[in-house]
Amino acid sequence: MKVLVPIKRVVDYNVKVRVKADQSGVDLANVKMAMNPFCEIAVEEAVRLKEKGVVTEIVVVTVGSKTAQEQLRTAMALGADRAILVETEENTQPLGVAKALKALVEKESPDLVILGKQAIDDDNNQTGQMLAALTGMPQGTFASEVNVADGKVSVTREIDGGLQTVELSLPAVVTTDLRLNEPRYASLPNIMKAKKKPLDTVSPADLGVDLTPRVKTLKVEPPAERQAGIKVASVEELVDKLKNEAKVI
Amino acid sequence: MNASLDYFNDTHRMVRDSVRKFVEKEILPHIDAWEEAGEFPRELYSKAAETGLLGIGHPEAYGGAGENDVFMKVAASEELMRCTSGGLVASLGSLDIGLPPVWKWGSEELKARVVPEVLSGKKIAALAITEPGGGSDVANLRTRAVRDGDHYVVNGSKTFITSGVRADYYTVAVRTGDTGFGGVSLLLIEKGTPGFSVGRNLKKTGWWASDTAELFFEDCRVPASHLIGPENGGFFCIMTNFQMERLMLCVMANMTSQLALEASLDYVKQREAFGRTLAGFQVTRHKLAEMATLVEASREFTYRIAAKIQAGQNCVKEISMAKNFATNVSDRLTYDAVQLFGGMGFMRESVVERLARDNRILSIGGGTYEIMNEVIAKQMGL
Numbered sequence: 146m147k148v149l150v151p152i153k154r155v156v157d158y159n160v161k162v163r164v165k166a167d168q169s170g171v172d173l174a175n176v177k178m179a180m181n182p183f184c185e186i187a188v189e190e191a192v193r194l195k196e197k198g199v200v201t202e203i204v205v206v207t208v209g210s211k212t213a214q215e216q217l218r219t220a221m222a223l224g225a226d227r228a229i230l231v232e233t234e235e236n237t238q239p240l241g242v243a244k245a246l247k248a249l250v251e252k253e254s255p256d257l258v259i260l261g262k263q264a265i266d267d268d269n270n271q272t273g274q275m276l277a278a279l280t281g282m283p284q285g286t287f288a289s290e291v292n293v294a295d296g297k298v299s300v301t302r303e304i305d306g307g308l309q310t311v312e313l314s315l316p317a318v319v320t321t322d323l324r325l326n327e328p329r330y331a332s333l334p335n336i337m338k339a340k341k342k343p344l345d346t347v348s349p350a351d352l353g354v355d356l357t358p359r360v361k362t363l364k365v366e367p368p369a370e371r372q373a374g375i376k377v378a379s380v381e382e383l384v385d386k387l388k389n390e391a392k393v394i
Numbered sequence: 395m396n397a398s399l400d401y402f403n404d405t406h407r408m409v410r411d412s413v414r415k416f417v418e419k420e421i422l423p424h425i426d427a428w429e430e431a432g433e434f435p436r437e438l439y440s441k442a443a444e445t446g447l448l449g450i451g452h453p454e455a456y457g458g459a460g461e462n463d464v465f466m467k468v469a470a471s472e473e474l475m476r477c478t479s480g481g482l483v484a485s486l487g488s489l490d491i492g493l494p495p496v497w498k499w500g501s502e503e504l505k506a507r508v509v510p511e512v513l514s515g516k517k518i519a520a521l522a523i524t525e526p527g528g529g530s531d532v533a534n535l536r537t538r539a540v541r542d543g544d545h546y547v548v549n550g551s552k553t554f555i556t557s558g559v560r561a562d563y564y565t566v567a568v569r570t571g572d573t574g575f576g577g578v579s580l581l582l583i584e585k586g587t588p589g590f591s592v593g594r595n596l597k598k599t600g601w602w603a604s605d606t607a608e609l610f611f612e613d614c615r616v617p618a619s620h621l622i623g624p625e626n627g628g629f630f631c632i633m634t635n636f637q638m639e640r641l642m643l644c645v646m647a648n649m650t651s652q653l654a655l656e657a658s659l660d661y662v663k664q665r666e667a668f669g670r671t672l673a674g675f676q677v678t679r680h681k682l683a684e685m686a687t688l689v690e691a692s693r694e695f696t697y698r699i700a701a702k703i704q705a706g707q708n709c710v711k712e713i714s715m716a717k718n719f720a721t722n723v724s725d726r727l728t729y730d731a732v733q734l735f736g737g738m739g740f741m742r743e744s745v746v747e748r749l750a751r752d753n754r755i756l757s758i759g760g761g762t763y764e765i766m767n768e769v770i771a772k773q774m775g776l
Binding site for chain 1: 447
């Protein structure tokens with residue numbers, strides 16, 4: 146069976162980002178970029194399914210600028226077989242990406258789509274759900290365990306208060322949570338092999354989708370700086386402050 | 395960190411990311427314990443081999459990644475240094491000085507047997523030049539190898555040998571001929587050869603995670619087929635080998651500086667004195683600005699020389715200059731970083747404490763500061 150793994154190029158999780166002076170967004174100049182950590186987990190899960198003999202082909206895809214080829218190559222070094230770049234210079238948004246992915250699903254007919262539950266840049270947590278809605282495929286979100294057997298995928302989901310296991314008929318959409326697996330790192334021989342794997346570039350127009358952003362960002366501000374704590378002399382003072390200053394009780 | 399990206403291509407960046415993850419996952423969680431224990435698990439060699447890390451800079455024919463991509467070696471070494479232990483990097487990387495003479499000048503039989511075992515992490519390789527009687531004066535080394543039939547009989551000793559305790563293969567400089575540089579040869583000597591014994595793990599100022607030993611040869615019979623390069627032609631091999639070793643020492647020094655700078659930047663934003671953070675004092679900010687400038691200049695210098703080596707140019711003078719420059723900078727930066735940390739910088743729990751100790755060897759190993767200056771002066775026609 147074939148798996149489609151959509152991934153996203155984001156700011157490396159180690160980077161402490163700064164807001165641009167004009168408040169139009171986050172400053173990306175000279176900032177280290179990497180594959181979104183949830184996407185790495187999605188790639189890893191697909192590779193493990195392939196190693197188990199469940200999956201025969203892994204197609205990795207991203208919607209973004211030409212530089213995102215780097216992340217596609219990384220995914221191929223981790224074990225994906227081929228890659229598709231939907232090239233756009235637009236600021237990508239979940240609905241547009243989901244439409245592009247729907248077009249690719251129709252073209253590639255994967256049995257399973259595995260993608261990260263959210264990207265650590267915008268934290269939208271929408272693309273997987275939108276893709277499921279647009280294609281009519283069942284969805285299993287926030288997966289902490291995935292098992293494929295007999296034309297079905299069972300997905301254990303992390304929900305408030307515990308775990309829920311759902312069974313979906315294939316083809317289906319699965320989004321990955323943090324505890325699904327621990328991604329491997331690419332070995333040098335696999336990095337070299339990845340250079341020879343096919344990477345196709347298509348335009349949004351080729352797929353018949355319009356990626357123009359529908360949501361406009363008005364202003365981006367850094368979170369308020371944390372104030373230093375204070376020491377209180379007595380329980381009475383603490384209760385008084387919680388009641389009258391913090392107004393939490 | 396992102397400066398001079400033009401020296402590095404996409405593959406180098408992927409290797410860099412991969413090595414960084416290897417360090418974060420396999421080394422950083424344990425490094426403090428390994429430093430205190432004075433060694434790291436031997437399995438790390440095979441784990442590093444699995445990622446392809448050990449093969450960088452060695453020929454593909456024997457399981458390496460190719461010997462001609464200098465910047466891949468630089469990228470991987472820079473990231474490996476992020477484990478914060480120069481000792482681990484030195485021991486894990488001892489094959490980089492011990493093995494190249496074997497695949498460059500060893501017999502076909504020797505290459506086919508030894509190189510794949512080392513690159514796969516099953517065996518450890520070391521280089522043994524320095525003797526108790528002298529290190530810098532390679533041309534006057536005293537360990538003697540006398541031909542006897544199809545063997546050499548080796549007598550003498552070596553000291554300060556990185557990976558000396560645990561290595562399986564030692565590339566040893568011996569005297570086969572007359573006095574002076576024209577009588578020096580290289581021999582591959584295996585652990586377990588009768589007459590060859592290894593001393594205790596030497597206690598050192600820094601590089602604690604690295605095993606360093608003295609080696610003793612008493613009528614040690616080594617097959618003549620273990621000769622590396624022509625008999626009495628070893629001096630040239632040793633000098634050629636120094637170029638990459640010195641480049642790696644430049645990288646180690648620059649990364650020592652970089653890590654000291656990064657740790658200082660974090661610390662001065664948190665540490666408060668006289669009612670404000672250390673970063674709030676102009677004297678601190680200017681100190682850090684100067685530190686950053688020195689690291690930048692040294693790194694760019696090293697990259698430039700690496701590019702010349704990549705282009706096949708003779709860089710004996712320049713690499714010596716870069717090594718002295720880089721270690722001057724790392725001396726200053728590790729000193730300043732400890733000073734910024736104050737009492738905390740004297741505590742083993744601070745990374746700058748280890749960096750300062752580990753740094754001390756960098757202007758001594760692979761050719762001392764003074765020998766580097768002699769090399770430079772000679773190249774200037776003095």
